[in-house]
Amino acid sequence: MKDETIKMLDLVALLKDLPSENLLRGQIGTVVERYNDTNFEVEFSDNSGKTIAMLTLNTNDIMLLHNEPIHL
Numbered sequence: 001m002k003d004e005t006i007k008m009l010d011l012v013a014l015l016k017d018l019p020s021e022n023l024l025r026g027q028i029g030t031v032v033e034r035y036n037d038t039n040f041e042v043e044f045s046d047n048s049g050k051t052i053a054m055l056t057l058n059t060n061d062i063m064l065l066h067n068e069p070i071h072l
Contacts, residue, residue: 004064008034012042012062021053028065 006012014027023044033041038059044052 005037006031006034006040006059006062006064008032011065011067012040013065014044014057015061015063018053018055021055023053029062 008031010031012029012031014023014025014029017023017025021044027044029042029044031040032043032054035041035056040057040062041054042057042062043054046052
């Protein structure tokens with residue numbers, strides 16, 4: 001069984017457009033704070049590391065990204 005628990009410093013992808021924040025679906029962010037099992041502070045940065053937005057998002061807004069094989 002794979003672990004879908006989102007933790008500090010995990011990479012996540014945005015699941016919806018947020019035009020007011022200049023963010024599009026699929027934008028990758030880093031979890032910088034975990035408030036509880038469903039709410040997280042996520043930082044979105046450009047390629048030079050400059051912060052584009054820092055938002056409180058919930059598990060309906062983001063998905064956990066995996067960069068290594070997951071054994072089911």
